[in-house]
C-alpha cells in the first residue's frame with residue numbers, strides 16, 4: 497500500500513472548496529503519454545494552477561497502471577524542478593467501474609477516484625459508490641460519483657443517449673453515498689462528436705455546427721439543493737475548430753466534429769462546477785501538430801521531431817483552458 501501523501505500528491509477536498517468559493521474550476525486533463533504529462537505540468541506550473549491528472553481504464557490498459565502512477569509521482573518532482581515548490585497535483589481515476597479497480601488505484605497511490613455507477617439502477621449506484629467511499633475515506637482519498645448519463649464515447653465508456661441528472665435525487669444520493677463530488681449530466685458529452693448534425697443548427701456563414709446549449713436550469717436547481725457542493729462536468733472538450741481544420745487539411749477526416757462552446761464552460765466554471773474534464777481537446781491538439789509536421793517534413797522520422805511540436809501545441813491548449821476558460825490560474 498502506497499499513500500499518495502508520500503508521493504507529494506493531494507486529494508481534491510481543499511482545492512474544490514476554494515474553487516467553489518472562488519468561482520473557478522480545476523482542470524482535469526487525461527493523460528496516457530509522457531508528452532501529455534510534461535505539457536500538463538508545464539502549463540500548470542507556468543499559470544500557477546492546481547491540476548487534476550486523470551487516468552482512465554483505457555489509459556491503464558494502454559500505458560500500464562504502474563507506469564502511469566510513477567509518471568504522476570514524476571510529475572510532482574518535475575513541477576518542483578520547474579520552480580513550483582508546492583504543486584497541487586491530484587492523481588485521479590477517471591470512470592472507475594468496479595470497487596476492485598478503485599481499491600487497486602487507492603492502494604497504489606491515487607489521491608482521488610471516480611466510481612461511475614451511472615448506468616446502474618439508482619439503488620445499485622448508491623450501494624457501489626458508498627462501498628468505494630467507505631474504503632477511500634479511510635485513506636483520505638476523495639471520491640467522485642455520477643448521477644445521470646452522458647452520451648458519447650470515451651475509451652470504454654459509451655452511451656447512445658443522455659439522461660439529465662434529476663435534481664430531486666441529488667440530496668439523497670450525496671448524503672447516502674458520502675461522495676465528495678458529483679458528476680452530473682446537463683448536456684455535455686464524451687468524445688469529439690458530441691452531437692449529431694441533427695441535434696445542432698448550422699452557422700450560415702461558416703457552415704459549422706452549433707451545438708445545443710447546456711441545461712443551466714438543471715445545474716442551478718442542483719446548486720440550490722446542494723449549496724457549495726462540488727459539481728463535476730465530464731465530456732467538456734470544446735473541439736477547437738482550428739485543430740479540426742488542421743487535421744482535415746493534412747490528411748485527416750473529422751467531418752462535423754463538435755464540442756461544448758467555451759463561453760458555456762466559462763459560465764459553468766463560475767458556478768458550483770469545480771472540475772471540468774478535458775480529454776479530446778488534447779488528442780486533437782496532438783494529432784493536428786503531428787499531421788502538420790509530418791506532411792511538411794516527409795523525410796523526418798525521429799519521433800522527437802514531431803512529438804516536440806505536439807507537446808507545445810497541447811501545452812498551449814492547456815494554458816488557454818486554464819487562463820481563459822476555467823480561471824484556475826494564480827490559485828496555488
Ligand SMILES: [Zn+2]
Nearest residue numbers: 650730731773
Ligand atoms: Zn467522463
